[in-house]
Amino acid sequence: MMIKAGIVGASGYAGEELLRLLAMHSHVKVVAATSRNLAGKKIGSVHINLDGFYPDLTFENIDNNELKKMCDVIFLAVPHGASMDFVPELLNGSTCKIIDLSADYRLKTAEFEKIYGMKHKDPREAVYAIPEVHDVLKEAEKIKNIRLIANPGCFPTGATLAVAPLAKFGVLENVIFDSKSGVTGAGNTPSATSHYPNLTENIIPYKMTAHRHTAEMRQEISRLQPGFDNISFTPHVIPASRGILTTAHVFTAKKYTTEEVKKIYVDFYKDKPFVRIVDGVPSLLAIRGSNFCHIGLEADSKTKRIVIVSAIDNLVKGAAGQAIQNMNILFGLSETEGLWIPGLP
Amino acid sequence: MMIKAGIVGASGYAGEELLRLLAMHSHVKVVAATSRNLAGKKIGSVHINLDGFYPDLTFENIDNNELKKMCDVIFLAVPHGASMDFVPELLNGSTCKIIDLSADYRLKTAEFEKIYGMKHKDPREAVYAIPEVHDVLKEAEKIKNIRLIANPGCFPTGATLAVAPLAKFGVLENVIFDSKSGVTGAGNTPSATSHYPNLTENIIPYKMTAHRHTAEMRQEISRLQPGFDNISFTPHVIPASRGILTTAHVFTAKKYTTEEVKKIYVDFYKDKPFVRIVDGVPSLLAIRGSNFCHIGLEADSKTKRIVIVSAIDNLVKGAAGQAIQNMNILFGLSETEGLWIPGLP
Amino acid sequence: MMIKAGIVGASGYAGEELLRLLAMHSHVKVVAATSRNLAGKKIGSVHINLDGFYPDLTFENIDNNELKKMCDVIFLAVPHGASMDFVPELLNGSTCKIIDLSADYRLKTAEFEKIYGMKHKDPREAVYAIPEVHDVLKEAEKIKNIRLIANPGCFPTGATLAVAPLAKFGVLENVIFDSKSGVTGAGNTPSATSHYPNLTENIIPYKMTAHRHTAEMRQEISRLQPGFDNISFTPHVIPASRGILTTAHVFTAKKYTTEEVKKIYVDFYKDKPFVRIVDGVPSLLAIRGSNFCHIGLEADSKTKRIVIVSAIDNLVKGAAGQAIQNMNILFGLSETEGLWIPGLP
Amino acid sequence: MMIKAGIVGASGYAGEELLRLLAMHSHVKVVAATSRNLAGKKIGSVHINLDGFYPDLTFENIDNNELKKMCDVIFLAVPHGASMDFVPELLNGSTCKIIDLSADYRLKTAEFEKIYGMKHKDPREAVYAIPEVHDVLKEAEKIKNIRLIANPGCFPTGATLAVAPLAKFGVLENVIFDSKSGVTGAGNTPSATSHYPNLTENIIPYKMTAHRHTAEMRQEISRLQPGFDNISFTPHVIPASRGILTTAHVFTAKKYTTEEVKKIYVDFYKDKPFVRIVDGVPSLLAIRGSNFCHIGLEADSKTKRIVIVSAIDNLVKGAAGQAIQNMNILFGLSETEGLWIPGLP
Known part of the structure; x- marks a missing residue:
């Protein structure tokens, strides 16, 4: 299996970590890394540790309609308040799955609006997924939606x-x-x-x-x-x-x-x-x-x-790594796939 | 006024800090700095930041009888369990004051023996002195002993x-x-x-x-x-x-x-x-x-x-500085004497 | 291909790094990790970052005769002066290859004796291998010895x-x-x-x-x-x-x-x-x-x-990583095998 | 003697260090600390390590004419290119001395213009003063100007x-x-x-x-x-x-x-x-x-x-400390005055 993945907001730390970890994942090919500010730049010229990896990938400013056609999974590594603009557009008329690393879909809507002090534009339910605590697939079944994961803070x-x-x-x-x-x-x-x-x-x-x-x-x-x-x-x-x-x-x-x-x-x-x-x-x-x-x-x-x-x-279990772990589960892979990497002291 | 001070255990961090701070105190002359391991070495050759200060002082292994004659105040910067050997000898037949930076006289004796798992050899009362919390001189009066300060942890x-x-x-x-x-x-x-x-x-x-x-x-x-x-x-x-x-x-x-x-x-x-x-x-x-x-x-x-x-x-408010603050109080100086030094970011 | 590897001196930093990196190498199985001090302990209880990896491996004190039978390749991660005791015993009557991370075989013998101030007990030639600078296999041919690599400092x-x-x-x-x-x-x-x-x-x-x-x-x-x-x-x-x-x-x-x-x-x-x-x-x-x-x-x-x-x-290009790169070359694998891992900022 | 000192650019690191060190100088009173951005704020609320010192001083935006009347010495802790605007105004019709921590007066004018790529607006000579290398007072005599020190980089x-x-x-x-x-x-x-x-x-x-x-x-x-x-x-x-x-x-x-x-x-x-x-x-x-x-x-x-x-x-021997050392020399004090402070490890 080769999962085509897109990363929205690939210039920040979470995006950088997704790129670093996915470079070691045998079943994922990163097909898109979006960034408004870095569009046109090579991945390795910005994230210097990735120089030599992703030789064919550049940061791009990609339209949501195009993006959802290119990808099997999309990671949203954008600030809270931004994901709720992406999610409905990306889910609509597509089959791609979304793993949202922002806070937008983690809390019940009312609580979100109170805590984050903003109106929620897309109050739908997502699977809040710490896989060691709740069974992600069962949770998805419950809400009949396996296409949107709220990746925990x-x-x-x-x-x-x-x-x-x-x-x-x-x-x-x-x-x-x-x-x-x-x-x-x-x-x-x-x-x-x-x-x-x-x-x-x-x-x-x-x-x-x-x-x-x-x-x-x-x-x-x-x-x-x-x-x-x-x-x-x-x-x-x-x-x-x-x-x-x-x-x-x-x-x-x-x-x-x-x-x-x-x-x-x-x-x-x-x-x-x-x-x-x-x-x-x-x-x-x-x-x-x-x-x-x-x-x-x-x-x-x-x-x-x-x-x-x-x-x-x-940045890993607290963001990009857990996101990939959730992706593995969603796509039926072993949850350790591409993540069975020792810590580096 | 010029207070003659001795430091027992001048090789450790607390001793080093006493030497650093007393180098800036106008009313103290350090007359003795003891260390068994470093005896014979110049202060500035061990604590390199003090090179140029204390040109006439070397680490020495001084007998308690001599020490208590040389000093108006003695700082004990030794490990817990060691001060109780020094205190009775130094107080006996002398007028010098002792500020003990170890744990030996901080707790009530029974509590000390329980917590530190050793018999107390010299179960006398001392003034536990955080000067901002209790009036040190009044406490000393209460126990009729202004000669032994238990400097807090x-x-x-x-x-x-x-x-x-x-x-x-x-x-x-x-x-x-x-x-x-x-x-x-x-x-x-x-x-x-x-x-x-x-x-x-x-x-x-x-x-x-x-x-x-x-x-x-x-x-x-x-x-x-x-x-x-x-x-x-x-x-x-x-x-x-x-x-x-x-x-x-x-x-x-x-x-x-x-x-x-x-x-x-x-x-x-x-x-x-x-x-x-x-x-x-x-x-x-x-x-x-x-x-x-x-x-x-x-x-x-x-x-x-x-x-x-x-x-x-x-090392300062938590050890050497508070010890000097207590010395200032004991000797009737302003408590800020020699300590009115800004932090160094 | 599955290369059976042994690590002599697996408790130090170079040994730890070999274990960390080999945990991600698809063509190597570590069959022995020696340490006199840690014998009997589990790898993951000492190198905590490896907890979960090497579930069946413990530090051992293994005899050279046994070791050379178990292994296709042996990494020597011992101090200089110690490798020259291991090398002749391990090479003798065996087919295993040795990658020596110590200084013992890097310099010409006379120079080694002058610089390290000791007699060399085993003055044989090895391949000094920075693979980007010299062709390791050709060098090995020249000295007709592909079994001993002097891994550079x-x-x-x-x-x-x-x-x-x-x-x-x-x-x-x-x-x-x-x-x-x-x-x-x-x-x-x-x-x-x-x-x-x-x-x-x-x-x-x-x-x-x-x-x-x-x-x-x-x-x-x-x-x-x-x-x-x-x-x-x-x-x-x-x-x-x-x-x-x-x-x-x-x-x-x-x-x-x-x-x-x-x-x-x-x-x-x-x-x-x-x-x-x-x-x-x-x-x-x-x-x-x-x-x-x-x-x-x-x-x-x-x-x-x-x-x-x-x-x-x-510890990597300067020690364990280059050692594995040299192992890859010696065994005919791609030199990036198991090492195509991005830096971790 | 009490020298009235002003610091221009007191919000930066060099200004902060001047304030920290002068707080321990017995012969200096800081009468002015200028900063456009921080005007009105208390010193201790910005440089928190100085909380408790300078209780009567606030950052101010002071006119050069006023400043030169208030001060015996003015430290310029401004970026290169800015000092040359202050120096002629501050020296003109005053007796105050200036110690310039910027690069403006360090190099011969032609060299300055080449290296810093700007026209020099005030090409006068100053005393470049590393007091351990050249005799500052003699140098000042030579150029018949003891009022402008170029403090070294x-x-x-x-x-x-x-x-x-x-x-x-x-x-x-x-x-x-x-x-x-x-x-x-x-x-x-x-x-x-x-x-x-x-x-x-x-x-x-x-x-x-x-x-x-x-x-x-x-x-x-x-x-x-x-x-x-x-x-x-x-x-x-x-x-x-x-x-x-x-x-x-x-x-x-x-x-x-x-x-x-x-x-x-x-x-x-x-x-x-x-x-x-x-x-x-x-x-x-x-x-x-x-x-x-x-x-x-x-x-x-x-x-x-x-x-x-x-x-x-x-920030000390490389900026504020050497500036005070030079001030001491200019004003006939011992060069160690207020600076005989041990390093803090």
């Missing part, structure tokens, strides 16, 4: 994977996610936060009580533990390009030992190749550039508190 | 300063300290954690539920809000040499606005030159190398949760 | 690739290599140089006039421009894990324009997939984790000086 | 100090400066180079054969060794905020031992408190934030090549 992916097994047990009482993200999460436009002298040897908290991803975490975790929404979230930018380490401070209804919690996690994730329960603490370096999520945990011996730490690459 | 300093104003109001219900520390906190002996390829682009949690400093935090914060000990603490090492950013996730008995909390903090710290409430978020770079503590805060508009972030330099 | 690889095209033209008059290396070049044992607080925000020159790799550079570059040895080399450690950027300050017999030099380089490397002449300056990030060498250059418009900058990953 | 300061002693001996034959600079050298506006994900774990060469500072190096070094201009210069940006490490590859007319060269350097700099010849290699961390220049050196035992490495803080 980076922070919600790390946070949900960190507590899903306990949520499934229904024992969460209070969860505080203290997340530490590499600065690529803020995009590739230079800013005060990404200015090297401001970030090196520093760690920068932001949106300390009101980050938009909190809504996404609450929506998804409450699907596992109905009614539970006592979730707080504070993100920080660390002096690192990639990676999200999420420290989940979890207060539970009952007391556990570390061994008990570990068993719950190992069981929950036993058939999930990309989620691995590690001894000790996880490392952003071990999963760097890969689609893995490493999880470490420790139960307080005296209180009903458990600290669970998950490590993902924000 | 680095994490407890940042944590206590972050919540003291709310503790004073007695409104804390649940506090989670998620701290991020520079790697100098682990000392200057190369280790797996401090090995550059393991730390760069990473963030490493450790002792996730059971760090020793938790006991110190509980002891000190419960002095402000009697009976309160619902305190959790998880430290992380960040890719930075210096600095501790403590994110305090605070659940309170009542709901506050950000403005209300800010007013409480500004009032509490109004006569404390080294603690400053900043707009926005604090930065480790702004206080780098200085004795300042910067605090930023934000109340959740929907719940009884407040996020308070404090930034200190672990 | 990291600095000599970056340096030689930077000047080979001009050396071939015979125009070099004075070459100064000023190299900047990531700290993994110094191995995975924590040391003062790799201690994070000593390296961050710093750059550390070392062996400023007398690094051992100078001899290797002179030997190899003089094969291209006979008689030329006016080569100086000064290495520095930069705050980075991986990568070597070599700035070659080249004084030539005649004056060139940038365009002329660029043409010479593009021509010289036109059939070499891993060496790419970039516009502007090369980036360590573009080739991170990959087997590529990126080269940028600029001729001084006024003098006979050219600045050529090469970027390689010291 | 950052790269030329590090480069000139590295070779001055040998230049004085007249033995230089070929000098290649390979410099590595922190990214603050590029200013505080976020750019692609200063974008954290582009710089971390990288090192970026730029203007490989044609940096403007080469002319300044040639001018100043040829004053020490008349007729010598065989000087090449290639700068790199390293992942560091501050500091310039200059590796000088020096070919000399005769052969030296390391000890001989060291003696020449120690003698040359024996009365210069800020320049220190170190054993081994210098460290950017040892001089971080300070006005020191550390120099290490090694002669090749076999050729007429010497490698000399100098380390300075680009």
